Amino acid sequence: MAVEGAERRVTRRRQRTRANLLDAAFTVFAAKGFGRVSIEEVCEAAGYSRGAFYSNFDTLDELFFALYRERAELIADQVTGALALDGPDLDVPAAVDRVTDVLLLDLDWLLVKTDFLVYAARDAAVARTLLEHRARLRRAVADRLARTPLPAVLGDADGAAHAVVAAYDGVTTRLLLDKDVEGARAWLGQLLTALLTDGGTARASRED
Template identity: 80%
Template sequence: MAVEGTTGPAAGRETGRVTKRRVRTRARLLDAAFAVFSAKGFGRVSIEEVCEAAGYSRGAFYSNFTTLDELFFALYRQRADLIAEQVARALAVDGADPGVPASVDRVTEALLLDVDWLLVKTDFLVHAARDPDVARTLLEHRERLRRAIAGRLARTAAGPGPMDLPAVLGDADGAAHAVVAAYDGVTVQLLLDKDVERARAWLRQLLTALLTDGGGTSG
């Protein structure tokens, strides 16, 4: 039986078990936080409520996070990485039409449009707007998403059957800013009418227009 201070193979197995348990604990806290934040709103939730929803004590929370802000940033990064991965997968389909309309169709079909997440993100955006330190961190996370999209756009533009970006957008980085702005705009409407299919249709039209100088014929 491994005890604190044990060395050798037993200690390694114990460390592995602790690490896996910590990963599970962190994942459950993130899932619980998402559920509670979406139901009640960020800023209206306590650490105790997150712990209760996850089935853990405050000790479990503080062994993984120091504040609710830190927990939210972990949740935001998880979602931002998912969105970037969805965009990358949609643009990297082997043998798929590399043209803008076809690429936009794949992106809008794959892209995460989750009303509960948008509620959480919007609450936190308002919170960050009143706290420069929190805003700076949130901007850094948003920049990671833009860089991921810009990298994929640059590779697509330079690849076989190149995609020519409109001159008004400048380079791939400018195009990525436009893509994120379009996504942000469409999701505001989605928060109000909860119509996911309509939001996808609007996003498809906006991205096609943005990335083709307003043109972009399909077929």
Template identity: 80%
Template sequence: MTDGLGAPRVTRRRARTRADLLAAAFAVFAAKGFGRVSIEEVCEAAGYSRGAFYSNFATLDELFFALYRERAELIAAQVADALAQVGPGLDVPACVDRVTEVLFDVDWLLVKTDFLVHAARDPDTARALLAHRARLREAVADRLRRAQGDTELPAVLGGADGAAHAVVAAYDGVTTQLLLDKDVPAARAWLKQLLTALLTDGSRTS
């Protein structure tokens, strides 16, 4: 079946199957880790046969890449939307509260960390990860630029782009601890303190 232009048309049923496989893979990868999961396990979790898998993905690597790309795009859009909802000025606690609701998903962090390790050994995967991180930084930098008319950033950060890099670095550090202790409230509190000190020269603590 084609779309009239010679290209295969994705049916609603196939799209549902693909979505179910991705959702099942997310749960299985988060629980066991990429590299410890078989195609059979993903199929069993999704309730599909190997045939259904191979009609959507050639390999487990391809599925993993598709899963990461889907989740990364969703997270980047949610971060941008969360930051856009905060009023004028640089209200650090309000920004952090909104963004951490999106970012502190431990299952996502586990999958993302697996992807990072995979990317460190594969240049194509590394480029995809770098592109995702660039989109996150740009969402943060855009919010900081819009706030600069009301709130000055510390000069040492070198403007909104430098501040965005520092914000992402702080987030990376906090989430590394979170992966070990699974204490989400403590991670949110610590990130809020770090970013308040970072973005306001420590002059605000709440």
């Protein structure tokens, strides 16, 4: 029993160390840019040695992907939770309001993610891993939407998930430039309303 107790304490300590490293890395990445940060700087910001780093991560890439996974899961939960229905029909205005109210629009995270996208674009192996993470985000959204009645304009749940993620990508690109979070939420609401209603199809047809 004493050994089991010690193992639990070690596990909790390791989890706390990992969480602290992730928090410190996020702060340093946001301030300096992903490509300009060393392992030593992350360790210094977290108050740990290189040994603590390497007991949790092999590389800065691996650490970043851990950050990405956390936020991807949060975004998936936010979007799919906001689109979940209590009844048989989708109340589009209410669903869009919920999405735009809760969706993560964090400037520091967008800076970190954009830095890493540029880095991944120049490294095929890193790009493949990032694409896999993005695919998991879309699948998480699609899995939830598959249990939700959708307007015909969206097609199947997978197509709807691609549309929702694309709308988010577009909004966050603008947000990086103008830093207008409230404007970004309003723009996202307009995009999702167009995507989630037949009106979006009608407008698109008139413009073709």
